[in-house]
Amino acid sequence: MFLQTLSNIAELGPSTLVIKTLKPEHKCASLTESHHLTYHRIAKEVQEDLFVDEEWSRNGMHNHIQKKFNVDVSTQKIARGRAKAKRMNDGHYIQQYNMLASYKKELLRSNPGSTVQIKTEMVGEVRRFHRLYICLAACKKGWIEGCRPLIGLDGCHIKGQHPGQLLSVVGVDGNNGMFPIAWAITEVENRDTWRWFLEYLAWDLKMERPSFYTFIIDKQKGLGMAIAELFPGAEHRHCVRHLYNNFKAKHPGEGLKQLVWDAARSSTRVWFNKHMDEMKGLDDVAWTWFQDKSPEQWSRAYFRDDSRCDLLLNNLCESFNAAILPARGKPIITMLEKIRMDMMVRMANRRVAAQRWTDMVGPRIRKILEKVAERSSCYRAYHSGEFEFQITGGGEKGSKHAVDQRLHICTCRRWQISGIPCVHAICAIRSKKADPALFCDDYLMPSTYMESYNPIIHPIAGEDDWDQVDCLIAHLPHIRSKPADQK
Numbered sequence: 001m002f003l004q005t006l007s008n009i010a011e012l013g014p015s016t017l018v019i020k021t022l023k024p025e026h027k028c029a030s031l032t033e034s035h036h037l038t039y040h041r042i043a044k045e046v047q048e049d050l051f052v053d054e055e056w057s058r059n060g061m062h063n064h065i066q067k068k069f070n071v072d073v074s075t076q077k078i079a080r081g082r083a084k085a086k087r088m089n090d091g092h093y094i095q096q097y098n099m100l101a102s103y104k105k106e107l108l109r110s111n112p113g114s115t116v117q118i119k120t121e122m123v124g125e126v127r128r129f130h131r132l133y134i135c136l137a138a139c140k141k142g143w144i145e146g147c148r149p150l151i152g153l154d155g156c157h158i159k160g161q162h163p164g165q166l167l168s169v170v171g172v173d174g175n176n177g178m179f180p181i182a183w184a185i186t187e188v189e190n191r192d193t194w195r196w197f198l199e200y201l202a203w204d205l206k207m208e209r210p211s212f213y214t215f216i217i218d219k220q221k222g223l224g225m226a227i228a229e230l231f232p233g234a235e236h237r238h239c240v241r242h243l244y245n246n247f248k249a250k251h252p253g254e255g256l257k258q259l260v261w262d263a264a265r266s267s268t269r270v271w272f273n274k275h276m277d278e279m280k281g282l283d284d285v286a287w288t289w290f291q292d293k294s295p296e297q298w299s300r301a302y303f304r305d306d307s308r309c310d311l312l313l314n315n316l317c318e319s320f321n322a323a324i325l326p327a328r329g330k331p332i333i334t335m336l337e338k339i340r341m342d343m344m345v346r347m348a349n350r351r352v353a354a355q356r357w358t359d360m361v362g363p364r365i366r367k368i369l370e371k372v373a374e375r376s377s378c379y380r381a382y383h384s385g386e387f388e389f390q391i392t393g394g395g396e397k398g399s400k401h402a403v404d405q406r407l408h409i410c411t412c413r414r415w416q417i418s419g420i421p422c423v424h425a426i427c428a429i430r431s432k433k434a435d436p437a438l439f440c441d442d443y444l445m446p447s448t449y450m451e452s453y454n455p456i457i458h459p460i461a462g463e464d465d466w467d468q469v470d471c472l473i474a475h476l477p478h479i480r481s482k483p484a485d486q487k
Contacts, residue, residue: 037071042081058082093161096333097129101469103333107340110460113137115182115204119196133197134336135182135204138347138455143181144205146452147171148419148443150214150307151181153223154317155189159329165189166328167197170316172309174449175362177350178316180343181205185332191222198230210234214307218242218314235304238297239314240264251286264299264312267413272301300417308419308441333463344457351453357446360437365444368420369436375423381431389428403428408439419444 045068046061062078104116119131150172158164165186171179182201186193207213211233217223218239227236244260256279263275272295280287296302300310327338359366379393387406393399401411401424408415414422419441421429426436442448 037065037069037073037077039077039081039084042073042078043084046081056082093331096331099333099463099466100129100132102463102466103336105469106460106466107134107136110458111137113141115140115200117200129332131184131186131193131196132332132336133182133184133200134340135200136340136343136457138457139179139181139343140204141455142347142452143171143179146448146450147173147179148307148309149212150216150309150311152178152216152314152317153194153220154218154314154321155220156321156328158185158335160331162332165193166324167193168317168320169197169201170320172311172316173350173452174365174444174446176364176368178319179452180320183339189221191225194220194223194226195230198226202230207231212306214304214309216311216314218317219246235307236297237303237311240298240312242314243293243298247286247289251283251289253283255282256286263295263301266299266301267310267417268411269301272299300413303417305416308417308443310414310418340457340460344459347453347455347457351450354446354450354453360435360446361440361444362446362449365420365440366437369426369440372421372423373426373430373436376427376430379424379427381428383431389431391424391427394423405429405439408441 042061042065045065046056058075058078061082062073062075065073065078065081100118104118107116108114114137115133115135117131117133118129120127121130122128148171152170152172153168154170155165155167158166165188167184167186167189169181169183171181173179182197182204184193184197184200186197201207210231213231214235214237215227215231216237216239217227219242224236227234240261244257247260248257259275259279259282263272263279266272266275276287276290279290298312300312303310323342324339327335327342330338354362357363361369375394379391381403382390382392384390387404389403389405391401391403391410403410403415403425405425405428408421408425410416410422410424412422412424414420415425421436421439425439429436429439
């Protein structure tokens with residue numbers, strides 16, 4: 001058939017032979033490089049989107065540029081463009097130090113009653129930034145009116161071109177959540193910088209009775225000495241996790257670990273001594289390690305009742321440091337604004353959420369009550385007086401405890417330390433068919449919680465609308481004064 005077709009075509013002659021060649025059209029445009037698409041152009045293109053989404057990945061940005069401009073662009077150029085766009089959004093490091101005085105004035109204008117202190121020093125003819133302290137009016141008022149007298153202190157490193165330390169003070173609200181109070185930027189973390197920070201804090205929080213307050217720390221450099229000097233008689237706790245990590249480095253072992261935590265959680269001195277005696281029998285050297293560690297600083301058996309908080313860990317400060325982690329690598333005003341806005345939104349959200357509460361205590365406190373109440377069926381309450389009960393039973397052989405509902409006292413001391421009824425108190429309360437939430441401390445009531453979050457952190461105007469204050473500040477990270485405790 002094919003040969004016959006060819007013979008027919010041949011008979012037509014060369015003049016009549018027409019052959020059409022099929023050439024399919026290619027509609028896909030090829031990617032080419034362009035020297036006009038510089039990283040400066042890329043930065044301008046992605047700046048606004050990167051401002052909205054700071055986590056926009058480099059690969060996602062690469063695909064966006066390639067699709068929009070239909071050109072091939074190197075990964076290096078994308079990275080440089082992304083870095084420049086980030087700098088454009090964050091602002092210039094040096095320029096922001098020169099704007100600190102204007103930022104302070106705007107903060108005080110929009111949030112009257114706040115405290116903003118900038119410490120500078122002269123290095124030759126150049127004014128150098130030294131330290132900065134901020135305590136917003138809403139934070140100080142909220143802590144004074146609604147939080148327990150317990151304060152956590154911690155410091156973390158500032159990243160970026162001009163490193164330093166960010167010191168923070170965090171309280172505990174009525175739902176056992178963190179309540180940031182104040183923060184500061186200093187050149188180093190030592191006794192001098194902590195004392196400078198705490199002096200302003202004591203004035204802001206009107207801490208006229210030093211012995212009334214409780215401080216919990218992570219063994220920061222010089223902090224313990226600064227607290228002892230400024231707040232004589234105050235309770236001073238150490239984070240048990242940090243204490244145990246130091247202990248574990250020399251004395252590892254699961255048995256010793258359990259005994260350390262059992263001693264820390266003991267609410268009476270009798271049980272504390274029992275656990276320490278067990279440790280001595282297991283490892284006399286490990287027991288000796290604790291002899292210069294005051295139990296008043298790490299065991300509930302020696303905690304005071306004033307703070308109504310039985311925290312053994314400094315988790316609240318660590319939560320604050322984790323929350324501000326994205327801001328710690330930015331220029332100084334961008335970093336401070338990120339922290340302020342996060343605190344502003346957080347307080348507003350807590351305020352709105354608390355208005356929907358229908359319980360007599362916060363959600364976290366209710367969970368604690370329910371967890372403790374699960375064990376109350378193992379105990380039995382014997383009525384002694386109108387408010388007094390004898391509680392027997394439990395896992396311990398021959399366990400007996402005395403409960404006074406009127407004074408909120410139990411001989412196990414857990415009720416007094418935490419402000420939340422212990423298992424023995426709940427057993428007594430349930431025998432009268434009452435809700436244990438009614439017997440929680442006033443610090444844990446929704447009305448007190450709202451006192452913490454009713455104050456408002458007010459928004460501020462943009463940089464273009466700030467009053468210009470002439471105060472040129474240069475940050476010279478390599479020129480630092482010698483720490484006070486090393487002079």
